[in-house]
Amino acid sequence: MIKETPRQRRYFKTKATILQAAQEIITEKGLDGLSLRELARRIDYSPSGLYEYFNSKDEIVAAIRAEGLELMRNYLKRVPADLSPAERLVQMGLAYLEFAQDHPEYFRLIFSHLTASRSSFNQKIDEGSPYHLLLQAVRAVIEAEELTLGEEYSLQEIAYSFWSLVHGMAMLRQTHLRHFQADFERIHRRTLRIFAEGLKNKQLSAA
Amino acid sequence: MIKETPRQRRYFKTKATILQAAQEIITEKGLDGLSLRELARRIDYSPSGLYEYFNSKDEIVAAIRAEGLELMRNYLKRVPADLSPAERLVQMGLAYLEFAQDHPEYFRLIFSHLTASRSSFNQKIDEGSPYHLLLQAVRAVIEAEELTLGEEYSLQEIAYSFWSLVHGMAMLRQTHLRHFQADFERIHRRTLRIFAEGLKNKQLSAA
C-alpha cells in the first residue's frame, strides 16, 4: 500500500474543504448563487488559490454533482432487501422522494445538467446507477408474479413510468407546490402502492 | 366602446415587440441568457428605452411566464370533449406532454418560478387553471364509472398523481433523458391509458 505523504494529505483535505464550502453555498443560495469569490472568502482563501485544486468553476460543480449522485445511490441502496418485491419497489420510490426532499439542491443539480449516459433502451445499463437499482426492483415484482409481459410494454418502459411518477412528485413538490400543505408522504405511499399492485395485473399488455 | 388612440396602439405594439423578442431569446438561450441589453439590441432600441414599457427585467419575465401559462391552457383546452372520459384524460396528459415538448422554455419558466396560488387541498381552485382542467377530467372518469372513492384517496389526490406522472415524463425528457432515443409518444400513451383504466378498478381505496 502506498503511503500518503503529509503534502498529499493536506492536499486532499483542502480539496474536501473547498467542496464542502461550495456545497453549503449551493444549499443556501442555489447554483446561481455560487461564485468562486464567495467560496474563497468562506474558507479564507484567495479566489486564485482555488485553481491549485480545480481547473475551473465547472470542475467544482461537476465534483459536487458526482457527490450528489453518490448520495442518491446510497438512499436507494438503503432500502431493505427482505421486503416483498412490490413493497420493496414502493420503498424505493419513497427513498427517491426522501432524497429529493432532504437534498433539494443536490437533486436539482443532478437533473439540471447530468445527462443520461445511455441514449437508447438497447444500450448497456451502468450497474449501480439509480436507474439500474430501480429496474431490478421492477423486475423482481414481475418475476415474483410469474407474469409474461406483452412484447410492447417491456420491463424498461415500466421502470421508466415508475421513475417518471416519483420524479414528477419530487419536482412538483420542489417547484410549483413548494408552499402547498398536504400529507404528501401518505399520498405518495398510497399512490406508489397502487402502481406496484397494478403491475400484478395480467392485463398489463392489453391496454 | 373606447377608441384606441394612435399613441396607445403604438404603445401596445411596441410592448408586444419587446415581449416577442424576449421570448425568442429565452427560447434560444434559456432564461439565463436573457439580458436587457441584448433584448434592446435585437429590436434596435436602447436598454433604457425598455423602461418606458416595463419597470424591471422581472416584470418582463413575469409577462412571458403569463403568456406561457395561457398557451399551456390552450393546449389542454384543445382536447376534444366528445371522447370517453378515460380517453379524454389520456389525451389531456398527452397534451401536457406535447406542450412541454413544443415549448420547453415556457414549460421550464412556468415551473421554475411560478408557485401554486393554492396552499392546500381545501382552498378554492382557480377555474380555467391547468390543474382545474385536469381535475375535471379525472372527475369525469370516476363519475362515469359510478365509483365511490375510499375516503382517504380522494379525487384531488388522484389528479395530483396523474399530474406527477406526466410532469415527471416531461421533465425527464427535457433534462436527464434529453439525448435518449425512444418512442416516447407510444410509451406515454400506453402508460397513461393504463393509469386511466386503473381508475376504474373498484379496489382503488383498498390499497
Place this chain on the structure above:
DNA sequence: TGTACATCAGTGAACGCGCGTTCACTGATGTAC
C-alpha cells in the same frame, strides 16, 4: 545534521466582461386656442 536548491501553495492585482438601472437630455408627436 546542515546547507543549497527545487518545488509548491497561496497571494494580490489586474484583465476584460456583461449586467440592471438611473438620469439629464432632446427631438418628435400631440393638444389647445
Place this chain on the structure above:
DNA sequence: TGTACATCAGTGAACGCGCGTTCACTGATGTAC
C-alpha cells in the same frame, strides 16, 4: 389653419456591481547531498 406649448418616447453616458480567470510574485515546505 397656424402657432405656442406640454407631453411623450427614446437616447447615451454613467454608476456600481460581481464575475471567472490569468499571471508575476513570494514565502513556506520538502529534498538531495
